Amino acid sequence: MQNILLITVFLSAGSVGFWCMKKIDRFFEKNQEKYLQEWEKEDVLEEESGTEHASREKGWTAKSIALYHEKKVRQEQEYSVLSDWIKTAVVAIVTTVLSLLFEKLGIRQSNIVTVYILGVLVTAAITASRIYSLTLSVLSVLIFNFLFTDPKYTLKAYDTGYFITFGIMFLSALITSSLTVKLKNNAREAAQTAFRTQILFDMNQLLQQEREKKDILEVTALQLIKLLDRNIVVYEVEKAALSDPRIYYCSEEGKRENYKTEEERKVCLWVMKNNRHAGATTKMFPDAKCLYLAVRVNNMVYGVIGIAPGSSPMDNFEKSIVLSILGECALALENEQSIREKEEVAVMAQNEQLRANLLRAISHDLRTPLTVISGNASNLLSNEDSFDKETKLRLYGDIYDDSVWLINLVENLLSVTRIEDGRLNLKMSAQLIDEVTAESVRHLPRKSAEYEIRLKKNDEFLMAKMDVRLILQVIINLIDNALKYTPPGSVIEVSSQKKGNMVEVSVSDNGLGISDEAKEHIFEMFYTGTHKIVDSRRSLGLGLSLCRSIIEAHEGTIRVEDNQPHGCIFTFTLPAEEVHLNE
Missing domain, CATH: 3.30.450.40 (GAF domain)
Incomplete structure (x- = not known):
């Protein structure tokens, strides 16, 4: 029965002590917040800006912010110190009350000493500095001497053995409090290290996902x-x-x-x-x-x-x-930055390779037609009388075809140069699609007469926003590509339709078609679908690449797909323009 009573008293005192600690913490938190809020309302900036109104408009200056922080930190420290001293006093009172109760119940003094050691241990755990547990250690020895040793209610002791008890009590309290403070510091450092590691880990994970x-x-x-x-x-x-x-x-x-x-x-x-x-x-x-x-x-x-x-x-x-x-x-x-520099170096190397390929291709492509033009012109000048009419027409036709091809080549090269330099200025206007496709057919070379070219007109007026000169070049390049890679007599059809807010223009043929492997590279510069270096006449590989650049500049898309039963279809899109008819 006595043991149950002791446990009940001990737990009750502990609960009361814990409740007191929570109340003390809450009391100081409320008063600290109240004090700081009242201080924030004061006219701290009035001395710097002249008036309360002016200070509010200017906001917090660096000096006032520093003053606020300094005073707030000082106030927090003052409240923290006062709170810890009150906690120490409460622990001392609770342990003393418990000890007096235990004495009334006939508990020996050696057991009462452990109550004070426990109080020192609790103080070390709930306060911020070692000074509080050290103070309570000294205070516990004095209280124990004053209340529990003969003569009571004095600081004297008749039995010299008590001095050994006092010393052991003080050292025990001091050692346990030191160990508790050390463990608390170690726990705080471990928590800080874990927090720091987690922050840096999260940071590293997030940074790995970003490239810009x-x-x-x-x-x-x-x-x-x-x-x-x-x-x-x-x-x-x-x-x-x-x-x-x-x-x-x-x-x-x-x-x-x-x-x-x-x-x-x-x-x-x-x-x-x-x-x-x-x-x-x-x-x-x-x-x-x-x-x-x-x-x-x-x-x-x-x-x-x-x-x-x-x-x-x-x-x-x-x-x-x-x-x-x-x-x-x-x-x-x-x-x-390292990745960006490597990419820039790679792009520069690729551009240099492209320039080398371009120069090599141009040197051959220009030389061949110019040689034909020069040779035919020389023959006509020196031996005109020896040629019959049919031969002369053929020579004139060859000169014309090669000169037209050179003009188209130069136009493509100039467009490529403008795109690479960022000087492709679009002169946008609303144009009727059927008129643009019809105009493009009129600019085709004589070779197109060997093919069946169809213009599929729409029942409705389709208009699109475009730079008409560049879109003409796109359609001519697509038809010219079909002329090069389909046999004479093939059917080449130009059609258009509206899809949503875009207009689709398609150039289809019934030739041999394009392999799936070639489709992946068909719009790349200098690609001709032959796996060979570009240096054969009329296969410079600029036309389709230029088409893609022009269409993308118009905020459209271009694609290639199979035609049924054979052949291919090139389709590009342009922003549609609404047609308003006045009735």
């Missing part, structure tokens, strides 16, 4: 907001120049701040050029609204990130995580 510089910096900004709950300002650095800032707000209230000022930009320029942090909370530009840090690898700066002041200054742990996050961001940006 803008996206990498955005991921970094969002992770910093998640960690610090502060506004983040991001500047990209490209070719030693700062981009316009991108602001990431942690809340709606944060949007009241204006970080896009010339003063803030000057701080960022200094950070970029000197590769050092500056701004708020530093000696360099302390009046800035943000702390600006360089995103760098060695001496290479890839960006500048600004961190706005928060409700409390960053502690060392947060600073270390921020630096680690910026380090991960810098490595990702370095990899992105």
Whole structure:
């Protein structure tokens, strides 16, 4: 029965003590919040801006923010210290009350000592510093001497053995409190390490999914907001120049701040050029609204990130995580730049190869028809009388065909050059599709007479927005491609139809068709479907590539598919233009 009573008393006292601790914590939290809210309402900015109205319009200056943070941190520390002292006093009272109850129940003094040691252990667990458990250790010895040793209610002791008890009691309390504080610190460090590892792991996972510089910096900004709950300002650095800032707000209230000022930009320029942090909370530009840090690898700066002041200054742990996050961001940006440079080198190498192929093809393609033109013209000039009429017409026809082919080649080359240089200026206008297709047929070479070319007209007026000169070139190239790769007598049909808000124009033939392998490369420059280097006459491989570039510039698409039962169909789309008829 006595044991049950002891357990009941002990648990009741523990519950009361725990309830008191929670009430104390809640009391100080409420009072701390109330005090800070009242202080925020004070006219802190009035001394700097002159009037309350002006200060509210200007917002918080760096000096007032620093003052607010300093006072808030000081107040938090004061409340924390006071709270811990009260907790220590409550533990001392509870342990003393328990000890007095145990004495009334006839519990020996050696067991009562353990109650005070337990109190010291609890104090070490619930307070922030070792000083509280150390103070309670000394206080426990004094209370035990005052209340439980003879003569009672004095600090004297008749039995010299009590001094050994006091010493063991003090050392036991001190050792247990030290071990508890150490375990608590180890647990906190382990939790911080785990948190830091998780943050960096998440950061690394997110960065691996991004390939663009803008996206990498955005991921970094969002992770910093998640960690610090502060506004983040991001500047990209490209070719030693700062981009316009991108602001990431942690809340709606944060949007009241204006970080896009010339003063803030000057701080960022200094950070970029000197590769050092500056701004708020530093000696360099302390009046800035943000702390600006360089995103760098060695001496290479890839960006500048600004961190706005928060409700409390960053502690060392947060600073270390921020630096680690910026380090991960810098490595990702370095990899992105390395990949981009490799791609640029590959593109340059490909362009050089294309230019070499182009020069080789042009040198042959120009030489062959020019030789024919020159030879036929020379024969006509020197031996005109020796040729009959039929031979002369054939020579004249060859000269005409080769000259037309050269004109088309030059037109294609000029268009390719304009596209590569970004100088393809579209002169858009609404055109009737049937008229454009009919006009394209009139510009075909004489060879087209050997084929059956059909124009399939629509019952409705189909109009599309286009640069008519370039679209004529596209249709001529598609028909010319059919003339080259289908036998004489083949049927080539040009048709059109409307699909949704687009107009489809198709050029079909009933030739041999195109293999599936060739379809994948048919619109590539210099591809002729022969797996050979492009150096045969009339097979430069520019026509279809040029068609794709022109159609894409019109925001359309081009494709090739099989014709049934044989042959192929080239289809391109153009934005449709509505036709309004006045009745």
